[in-house]
Amino acid sequence: MSQLADMTPSARPMAAWPVSTTTVVGVIGFPVRHSLSPSLQNAAFAAMGLDWTYVAFEVVPGSLDRAITGAVALGVRGLSVTMPHKDGVARLATRRSRQVRRLGAANTLSFDAGTIHAESFDGAGLLDDLRENLGFDPAGRRCGVIGAGGAGRAAVLGLAEAGAEEILVVNRTAAPAWRAAALAPQVVRVGRPDELRGMDLVVQATPAAMVNGGRVEEAAPGELAAPARAGRRTDLVAPAESAGPAEAESAIVAGVDPLWFGAGQLVVDLVYDPPLTPFLAAAESQGATVRNGLGMLVYQAARQIRLWTGAEPPLGVMWSVVGGEARTAAAREAATELARLASEEPIGEMHEPE
Numbered sequence: 001m002s003q004l005a006d007m008t009p010s011a012r013p014m015a016a017w018p019v020s021t022t023t024v025v026g027v028i029g030f031p032v033r034h035s036l037s038p039s040l041q042n043a044a045f046a047a048m049g050l051d052w053t054y055v056a057f058e059v060v061p062g063s064l065d066r067a068i069t070g071a072v073a074l075g076v077r078g079l080s081v082t083m084p085h086k087d088g089v090a091r092l093a094t095r096r097s098r099q100v101r102r103l104g105a106a107n108t109l110s111f112d113a114g115t116i117h118a119e120s121f122d123g124a125g126l127l128d129d130l131r132e133n134l135g136f137d138p139a140g141r142r143c144g145v146i147g148a149g150g151a152g153r154a155a156v157l158g159l160a161e162a163g164a165e166e167i168l169v170v171n172r173t174a175a176p177a178w179r180a181a182a183l184a185p186q187v188v189r190v191g192r193p194d195e196l197r198g199m200d201l202v203v204q205a206t207p208a209a210m211v212n213g214g215r216v217e218e219a220a221p222g223e224l225a226a227p228a229r230a231g232r233r234t235d236l237v238a239p240a241e242s243a244g245p246a247e248a249e250s251a252i253v254a255g256v257d258p259l260w261f262g263a264g265q266l267v268v269d270l271v272y273d274p275p276l277t278p279f280l281a282a283a284e285s286q287g288a289t290v291r292n293g294l295g296m297l298v299y300q301a302a303r304q305i306r307l308w309t310g311a312e313p314p315l316g317v318m319w320s321v322v323g324g325e326a327r328t329a330a331a332r333e334a335a336t337e338l339a340r341l342a343s344e345e346p347i348g349e350m351h352e353p354e
Contacts, residue, residue, distance in 0.1 A: 015101040020054050024075070025308060028067060029082035033058060036272070036322055037080055040301055041241040041319045065090045072267040078308045080301070083207075085184075088263065093118035102183060102237040103157060108304050110315045117306065121300040123158025124346050126198055126203070126268070128302075130297030136201065136266055139163035144191075144199040147206035148176035151270050153183060155203045159185035161304040168195055172254050193255035202261060204279050251278035256277040263287035273299055275323075294322050 017023070027037045033056060033323035042055035061069045064085050071079060081089050090096060092108065099120040100106045106118035130136040143164045145155050148171040159167050160183060165199075167184070168191040171177035181188040196202050235261040251258050258279045261267050268285040280290040298318050305313040 001178070005064055011117065019051070021051060023050070023052045024055065024059050025052060025078045025079050025080075027080040028057045028059045028064075029087055030058055030084060032056045032082060034273075036297065037301060040298065040318055040321050041305065044301075044305055044313050044318050045209075048311060049307070050309065050311075052309070057087060064275060065092065068109075069091050070115065071109075072114065072116065074077075076111060078108065081109060081334050082306060083108050083150070088312040090118050092116060099123065099154075099157065102236065103106065103153050105153065107154075107300065108307065110307055112198075118206055120154055122154035122296065123161075123300075124303060125296040125300030126155055126270075127162055128299035129291070130201075130266075130268075132299075133295055134266065134289070134291060135251075138160070138201065140165050141200040141202070141223070142166045142198065142344050143201040144168040144170065144196040145203045146170050146196075147204070147257050147300070148180040149206070152176075152203075153180045153206035154179045155205050155270075157183045159201075159203075160187055161267060167198065170196060170254055193257075194254055195261070197260045201266045201268070202256075204253055204267070204271070204277075206253060208277075208279070214219040215239065251282040253279055256278075258282035259286055261286055261288040265289070266291065269293065270296060272322075299321060 017060075023040070027035055029035070035056050038054050045052040045054065057067065068089065074148075079089075086107055088106055089109055090100050090106045093100070093109065093116045095115055095117040096106070098118075100118045103120055106120050107122050108119040110117045110119070111114060127138070130138065136157045139162060141164055143159050143166065145152050145159070148156075150171055152169070152171070156167055156169060157251060167179045167188040169177050170191060170193050171180070171189060174190075177190045181190050185336055192253060200303045256269065259282050261283045263286075265288045267280060267288045268291045269277045269280050270293040271277050275292050276284075276290075277292070277295065280292060284290045298315070301318065302313040302315060305311070
């Protein structure tokens with residue numbers, strides 16, 4: 001550990017740091033320049049007194065194999081993985097955790113003596129946030145998941161392993177939905193959008209509301225439609241027509257109207273920018289408790305830091321970097337003001353006499 005590790009990132013002289021002994025980790029994805037992860041993890045490393053740096057590597061589709069080979073050759077210690085590479089890194093890994101083997105996707109890599117170890121902390125990060133910040137234990141509860149990409153499958157598996165009584169998967173296309181249901185067929189089923197009305201927890205796991213090039217770090221990209229397996233009902237998935245212009249301009253996602261939800265229900269949107277998505281705002285207007293994806297981001301990052309360093313991450317510092325509830329509160333105030341302005345008559349508007 002160098003003396004530079006004792007300095008905050010802003011105090012470290014740019015000409016002198018990083019140094020030859022600095023440990024490098026990072027995030028790969030496309031796009032990834034928007035990511036909050038470098039700020040989040042670098043603040044944690046500085047608070048821990050570690051001479052580590054975390055950077056974003058934009059890896060275009062088709063170049064993942066070369067990127068991983070290069071990371072191993074350059075001595076990179078580990079990588080966070082976001083879309084569209086979660087399935088690809090699971091394939092390239094030489095060691096896979098039980099979750100990765102079941103999901104077929106990973107969001108964390110660690111490199112050691114030539115081995116590539118793949119982990120998935122998405123589901124665990126979601127559960128950590130539900131339990132620690134919302135006091136919500138999925139055990140014995142009825143849960144719904146919208147979306148069956150990488151983030152949706154991770155949410156389904158995490159909720160199932162946490163003891164959920166029932167998990168309903170809603171997706172635009174049949175094949176990904178059945179793939180998610182197969183993770184825990186005893187408690188998971190594919191259903192219609194309106195069946196989510198009575199769920200205790202609803203997790204919106206699609207990138208429907210992401211902005212600025214894709215600020216939903218844990219969501220997988222949309223999957224191509226595929227025919228359902230023989231004997232499986234296709235009328236249970238959200239119709240493709242629901243993805244048309246009307247839905248794009250509303251808060252409806254995959255045929256699910258957030259105005260269906262209300263008091264006593266918890267609605268989580270894994271998108272973290274904007275911090276209050278139209279889906280969450282609509283659900284909150286009906287009395288539902290809402291939560292965005294920042295908590296999942298923070299807690300999965302904390303698990304990555306534990307894996308890579310063997311030390312306990314400073315969660316307080318990490319929350320202060322992402323803004324937490326302050327970001328959501330600011331977004332809520334902005335949305336309220338916009339709604340107020342929209343409801344007012346434009347100044348100077350001329351009316352024809354009746």
